[in-house]
Amino acid sequence: MNPPLRIESLVKSYGSRSALSGVSLEVKEGEILGLLGPNGAGKTTLIRCVVGRVVPNSGSISIFGEGVGSPSTRARTGYIPQEIALYPRLTAGENLDVFGRYAGLGGEALAASAQSCLTWAGLAERAKEPVMKLSGGMKRRLNMAAGLLHKPRLILLDEPTTGVDPQSRQRIYAMVEQLRQDGVSVIYTTHYMEEAERLCDRVAIIDHGKIIALGTQAELVRQSFGTQCELWLHFDGEAAPTHAAWASARGGTRNGSSFRFTVTDPAAEIAEILESARAESVLIRDLSFRAPNLESVFLHLTGRALRE
C-alpha cells in the first residue's frame, strides 16, 4: 500500500539560496510526524512543495501514490497555513462555508462538516461572530478547522501555535490528539521542542534545508547521546566569557551564560567538574542536571539552540 506521503531527494533553490537540499522522508498511515527546525530551516518550503504551491527543482513527492496537484490528491490533502488564512469580515460559519465550497463540498454534506469542524475547534457557540472579533487562539483553531472540512487523510499543519497563548496552545494540542485518534496522518511543523515531544510519533529535524535526524524521540536521543546525561552550569552574564576557556577544556559547550556538559557517569563526573570549578575560582550561580531531549539533540547536531 502506498504511504500517505513519500518525499525523495527534494531540492529547491531561490536563486543562489538553497531552501531544500535533498530532503527525503516518509509519513506512515495514522502517524504524526513532527518537522522540527529553527525559523528559515526549510519547513514551510517543504510543506508548500507538498501542497503544490512551490515547484521543486528536482526530487519527487507522492501522496497516496499519486503526484502533487491531481484532483484526488487535493481531495485527500488538507493544508493549514501558518498565517490566519481566513476572511476577517465573514463570520466563522461563513468562512467554513466558503472554504468547504472551494474544497468541492455542498449541500447537507457541507453543513454537517462545517458543524462538526466548529465543534472540533470549540467554536460552535461563536459560529456567527465575524472572524475579526475572535481572539487570536480562536482564529488559530478556526484556521485549522477550515483546512479539514473535506476530511483529508493527510494533514499539513504549518506551525499552528504561532503567537498563541499557553491556554489556547493546550486546546490546539487536544485538537491534534483528536486527529491522531481519527487515524489521519499529519505533518506538524514547529520550532517548539515541547510540541514535537508531546504530539509527534516521530520527529524529523531539519536545518539549512536538510533532514539531519529522523526517528522517534527516544531513538534520536539514543543516537546522539547514548546513555549520557546533561549537566548545565549557569554563571552570571558578565562572568561567562572569562570561564569559557575553563569549560571548553573540560568538554563543555557555551550557550549564552550557561555551559553544557555531557556526562556518562553522573556521580563521578559531576563531582569532578565542581571540584575543578572550586579549585580555579569559577563562580557558579546555578546548576541543573537532566536527561537529554530533542533540544539537546538539535544542539548536539548543529551546535546551535533551536530558537537562535
Add this chain to the structure above:
Amino acid sequence: MILSIVRTGFLNLRRDRGALMLSFVVPIAFFSIFAGIFGSRGGGLNPVSVAVVDEDRSEVSQRLVKALEDESGLRAAAAPEAAKGAAPVPYDSRSAEAAVHAGDVSVAVVIPKGFGNSPTGFSGPGGARLRLLTDSSDPVAAQVVFGLIQKAAIQSMPDLLTSEEMRMLDRLSGGLTPGQRARIDSTVVRLREYVARRGTRPIAGTKSEIEPLSGGLISAEIRDVVGENKKNPLVAFYAAGIGVMFLLFSASAAGGAILDESESGTLDRILSSRVTMTNLLLGKWVYAALLGFTQLTVMFLWGAFAFQVELFKHLDGFLIMATATVLASSGLGLLLATSCKTRAQLGALTTLVVLVMSALGGSMVPRFIMPESLQKVGLVTFNAWAIDGFTKVFWREEPVSHLWPQVLVLVGAAALFFAIARRLARRWEVA
C-alpha cells in the same frame, strides 16, 4: 530635532513609490491634460464644426456661405466629406439635422429661401430667418456660431445691411431728403467696393468712416434638434461620465482582494484546494462586473427618479452598454490588481490610471470641447467608448444596432485585460 523629523519624512517618501507617484506624477499628468484642453496650445479653441445648407442660392446667401467657410472660428462645410472618388453631396436640411443628431457636426445653419430678399431682422417677423439646428450637449457651440454669423454677415454684406437699415429709417422717420438719399446710396456703393476690394476677410488695422456696423443684425431661429424633446437633456451624459469613472475605482478595489488574499495566506489555501487561478480570476471578474452593473443601475435609477433620465425608454440600450462597460472596467480592475504587489501600490496606480483615463476619456470634461488631437488620444481609453455608447443611447437616441463599434471595443478590451491579468497572475500560482 525638527530637521531630523523633516529628514525622516523625506526618507519615508523616497521609499514609498506610491506616495512619490501621487505627489509628482499625478499632478504633472493632470496639469498636462488640462493645459492641453484649456491652455490654447496650438491655436486656441477648437473650431466649431458647422453644416451649411443654402436653400436660397441667392447672391446674398452665397456671400454668407463663403464668409462662414472663411471664418477661422468655424469649420463650415456645405457638404459632408465624400468617400474617395465620389462627388460630395451637399447638405439639405434633413441630412444636416441628421448630422447634428449623429454628432458629426455641432451645429447646422440653414439659409432658407427668400433670405437674400431681406437678410436682416429689420423687415419684421415675416422675413426669412436663418435656422440654427443645435445639440444642447454642447451649449457653447450654438452661441459661438450665432455670434460668428453676425460677424460674417457684417463683413460680407455691409452694403446690403446698410441699405436695409436705411430703408427702415426712411420708413420710420417719415422720409429722407433727396440729398440724404443720395449720400446714403453713395455710401452703399463704397461699402460694396470695400467688400470687393478686401474680400470677406477682415483687414487688420483698417479704420474707415464706412467700417461696418457692429451688433446683431441677422436674426436666426435656434432649435435644439437633439435635446428638444428631453426633460433634462444633459443628465444622462453626466451619469455616463461619472458612472464610468467610479466603476473603475470600484473594479480596482474588488480586484485588489486578491492582494489581500496573497498577503494573508488565504490565496495559498484557496489554490491548494480545488480552485484554479483561472477559476479564481473568473470569479473575481464576474463579481466585479456584477457589482459594477448594480452600481450603474442604481445610478441611472436615481437619475430617472431625481433627474428625469429616460432609463425605461432606453432600457435595451442601457443594458447592452452597461454590460459591455462593466466587463471592461472589471477586466481593467483585475489587470491593475495583478500588476501590483501591495494594496498601497494598487491604490496609487489606480488613482493615476483612473484619473488620467477619466480626464482623457471625457468623464470629467466632455471630449467635444477638447482639441482634436486630445480627442483622438482619448479614444485609447475605454471611458471614451463607454461614454460615446451611452450618449448614443440616451442623447442621440440611436437604435441599439448602432452600438456595435462601442460594444466591440469594450468587449475586446475586456478580453484583452483579462488575458493580461491571467498572465500576470502566474506569479502567484507556484514559486
